[in-house]
Amino acid sequence: MPSILAHIIYSMKDNYKLWGPELYLGAQGPDIFFYVNNNKYREIGNKLHELSISDYKELMKNFPEGYYNGFISHMELDEKLHPIINIYYSESKLHTKFEYNFDEILSLRFIGNHFIENKWWKILKVNNIEKISTEFNRVLKNEFKINIDFKFAYKKMLKNLKLLFQYPYLKIIISKKLKLFGIDYLYPKILENDIDKLKHLEEEFDKILEGD
Numbered sequence: 001m002p003s004i005l006a007h008i009i010y011s012m013k014d015n016y017k018l019w020g021p022e023l024y025l026g027a028q029g030p031d032i033f034f035y036v037n038n039n040k041y042r043e044i045g046n047k048l049h050e051l052s053i054s055d056y057k058e059l060m061k062n063f064p065e066g067y068y069n070g071f072i073s074h075m076e077l078d079e080k081l082h083p084i085i086n087i088y089y090s091e092s093k094l095h096t097k098f099e100y101n102f103d104e105i106l107s108l109r110f111i112g113n114h115f116i117e118n119k120w121w122k123i124l125k126v127n128n129i130e131k132i133s134t135e136f137n138r139v140l141k142n143e144f145k146i147n148i149d150f151k152f153a154y155k156k157m158l159k160n161l162k163l164l165f166q167y168p169y170l171k172i173i174i175s176k177k178l179k180l181f182g183i184d185y186l187y188p189k190i191l192e193n194d195i196d197k198l199k200h201l202e203e204e205f206d207k208i209l210e211g212d
C-alpha cells in the first residue's frame with residue numbers, strides 16, 4: 001500500500017511518545033523500495049510484504065523502537081485494509097490510485113490541507129538512518145541472500161518526494177518528473193463514482209483506529 005498518510009495516522013494510534021520521523025518512516029514499511037525505479041528493488045518490496053507480522057517481530061528486534069513500531073503498524077494496516085480496497089479495485093494501478101484518493105481525504109480531514117501540499121520529504125527524514133539501514137541490510141542479506149541498500153532506497157524516496165511535492169502546483173514539471181519513475185497518477189482526481197467507496201473505506205479505517 002503506497003499510501004503515505006493512512007500509514008502515518010495508523011502508526012500514531014498507540015504511543016504518542018514515539019511520534020516523530022522514525023515512527024513515520026517505519027510506517028512506510030517495505031513500500032520505500034517501490035520508490036526506486038529498478039526491478040530488484042521492486043521485487044524485494046513485494047517479497048517483504050509477504051512476511052508475517054510475527055516474522056517481523058522476530059527479525060526487527062534490534063531496530064530503534066520508533067521505526068520498529070511503525071513498521072509493524074504498516075503490516076497490520078495493510079492486512080486490514082487491503083481486503084476492503086480489493087473489493088473495489090484489485091488491479092494494482094487502480095488500487096494505488098484509490099489509495100492516493102484516500103490519502104487526500106485523510107489529509108483534508110486530519111491536517112486541513114491537500115495531500116500534495118505537505119512536505120513529505122521532510123516529514124519522513126530521520127536522523128538515525130545509519131542504524132536503521134545497517135539493521136535492514138542485515139535482514140535482507142540473512143533472509144533473502146540479497147545485497148540491497150536500504151539507505152539508497154530511502155534517499156531515492158526522499159529525493160522523489162521532494163521532486164513531487166516541492167512545487168505542488170507546477171504540474172507540468174511534475175508530470176515530466178513522474179515519468180522518470182513510471183508513475184502517472186500521483187494526484188488523481190476523485191471520481192464521482194468513487195465517493196461512496198471512499199466513504200466506506202473511511203468508515204472501516206475509523207473502526208480500525210478505534211481498535212475494532
Ligand SMILES: [Zn+2]
Pocket residue numbers: 001002028029030031049074078
Ligand atoms: Zn505496504
